[in-house]
Amino acid sequence: AQKITQTQPGMFVQEKEAVTLDCTYDTSDQSYGLFWYKQPSSGEMIFLIYQGSYDEQNATEGRYSLNFQKARKSANLVISASQLGDSAMYFCAMILFGNEKLTFGTGTRLTIIP
Amino acid sequence: GAGVSQTPSNKVTEKGKYVELRCDPISGHTALYWYRQSLGQGPEFLIYFQGTGAADDSGLPNDRFFAVRPEGSVSTLKIQRTERGDSAVYLCASSPFGANYGYTFGSGTRLTVV
Numbered sequence: 001a002q003k004i005t006q007t008q009p010g011m012f013v014q015e016k017e018a019v020t021l022d023c024t025y026d027t028s029d030q031s032y033g034l035f036w037y038k039q040p041s042s043g044e045m046i047f048l049i050y051q052g053s054y055d056e057q058n059a060t061e062g063r064y065s066l067n068f069q070k071a072r073k074s075a076n077l078v079i080s081a082s083q084l085g086d087s088a089m090y091f092c093a094m095i096l097f098g099n100e101k102l103t104f105g106t107g108t109r110l111t112i113i114p
Numbered sequence: 115g116a117g118v119s120q121t122p123s124n125k126v127t128e129k130g131k132y133v134e135l136r137c138d139p140i141s142g143h144t145a146l147y148w149y150r151q152s153l154g155q156g157p158e159f160l161i162y163f164q165g166t167g168a169a170d171d172s173g174l175p176n177d178r179f180f181a182v183r184p185e186g187s188v189s190t191l192k193i194q195r196t197e198r199g200d201s202a203v204y205l206c207a208s209s210p211f212g213a214n215y216g217y218t219f220g221s222g223t224r225l226t227v228v
Binding site: 045091106 | 159218224
């Protein structure tokens, strides 16, 4: 069974600084996808970025990038130039290709300080 | 509507009562998912529908939980004989074809069993 580990329960970052949220995963499968979601206080899970296990380039979406290190089984999220609106819970998740279940980590609460 | 709609947004019920939670997916999305998010945790998979049929219900915790999607659009999660441990946020998500194409989540129903 796959597992996602997020070791940072909470982080405080100064506005405009870059922040890295850690995520490691455990699976014996070779075909999988990794996701990051943002969950503000409203509760909705907002998709941020996706990385497939066979993608050779690290995924980027605007201010978000995913630092994918396959050999180390890590998929850290990097947010550049943080903004106050980035304050939220962030979840890393994994899916095995051919399966429909997302497995989530326990999340990191990010607080941006003005 | 443009997004996944869940009703009610909040539900308080007494232990032992029956509850129904509704999910309206994005129009045309064939795949629909239910997740449960307990306090301080990431979402956990409950059940997945492709069209009208439950393709994977392996995440349902016990036989008190049941979900239907009779016409392939709206889904209802039904919980019988509710227990205090059922208190959580129940999230619904939909996808045009399957999970690898990305999920869109609703804002969830917060269920409190007193």
